[in-house]
Amino acid sequence: xxxxxxxxxxxxxxxxxxxxxxxxxxxxxxxxxxxxxxxxxxxxxxxxxxxxxxxxxxxxxxxxxxxxxxxxxxxxxxxxxxxxxxxxxxxxxxxxxxxxxxxxxxxxxxxxxxxxxxxxxxxxxxxxxxxxxxxxxxxxxxxxxxxxxxxxxxxxxxxxxxxxxxxxxxxxxxxxxxxxxxxxxxxxxxxxxxxxxxxxxxxxxxxxxxxxxx
Numbered sequence: 001x002x003x004x005x006x007x008x009x010x011x012x013x014x015x016x017x018x019x020x021x022x023x024x025x026x027x028x029x030x031x032x033x034x035x036x037x038x039x040x041x042x043x044x045x046x047x048x049x050x051x052x053x054x055x056x057x058x059x060x061x062x063x064x065x066x067x068x069x070x071x072x073x074x075x076x077x078x079x080x081x082x083x084x085x086x087x088x089x090x091x092x093x094x095x096x097x098x099x100x101x102x103x104x105x106x107x108x109x110x111x112x113x114x115x116x117x118x119x120x121x122x123x124x125x126x127x128x129x130x131x132x133x134x135x136x137x138x139x140x141x142x143x144x145x146x147x148x149x150x151x152x153x154x155x156x157x158x159x160x161x162x163x164x165x166x167x168x169x170x171x172x173x174x175x176x177x178x179x180x181x182x183x184x185x186x187x188x189x190x191x192x193x194x195x196x197x198x199x200x201x202x203x204x205x206x207x208x209x210x211x212x213x214x
Contacts, residue, residue, distance in 0.1 A: 065091065081111045136161075144168065165192045172201075 006013050006028075014037075015024040025033040033039030036046035045051050054077065056062030063077025072092035080087040081096050088098040096111040107113035110127030126133060132149035147158040162168035169192040174184035189197045197203030199210040 063087075063089075067091075085111070087111065159192075168192065 004013065010028045012025050012027045014022050014026075017023050022037060023034070025037050025039065027033070027039060031039035031041060032043050034043075034045040034047075035051075036044055054062045054064065056078075058079075061079075063075050063080050065073060065075045067073040072090055075089040075091050076087070078086050080089040082099065084102045086100045087096050089096050095109075096107075097109065099107040099111050099113060101107070101113060104123065105113045106124045108124070108126045109131065110125060113125040130149055130151045132147050135146040137144045143161045143163060144159070145161040147156070149156040149158070157171060159171045160169045171190040172186050173188040175187050176182070176184050186201050187199065189201050189203070191197070191203065195203040195205065196207045197210075198208070199212045200208055
């Protein structure tokens with residue numbers, strides 16, 4: 001057994017450079033500080049630029065594993081499952097939850113985001129039996145939600161949840177009138193009743209199109 005002890009109880013142990021500058025400290029509670037004399041956590045590194053570098057010898061050997069005492073373990077880093085990616089991986093479930101490919105493509109629930117139907121690269125792909133992207137308003141007066149989902153046969157665009165359905169829960173398609181104005185105009189609306197309006201936001205019939213004279 002080899003032990004290094006401090007002379008006084010409650011004292012810290014430090015390592016210094018040749019110039020007498022403190023580089024590493026282990027305080028009395030066992031916290032390790034690199035570049036700091038007051039470590040706030042079990043490991044606390046302080047400096048400028050790239051503070052911590054994790055380098056592996058292979059395509060999938062530079063990840064970090066996080067293991068809570070009573071929850072699933074997670075792994076994060078480059079090439080956990082697939083070389084050329086950065087992934088967040090749930091070890092207990094043996095599944096990649098988030099994948100970022102070299103080039104910027106993002107996959108949620110898939111380790112290999114695929115190309116789109118038109119052959120272009122897909123920036124974001126959500127994978128699952130019925131994958132969905134949900135949007136929910138944070139305003140206190142609304143519980144409105146919007147959902148984009150797909151199953152084995154159909155694409156769904158859903159709007160609902162508002163406490164007052166009349167005049168709300170609609171799906172609107174908008175375009176901009178002029179270059180760089182950032183002011184979009186309603187072009188098509190599907191109301192909560194299922195009425196479709198083109199160039200009108202209040203269709204009085206199942207389908208109503210108003211001529212645009214501009």
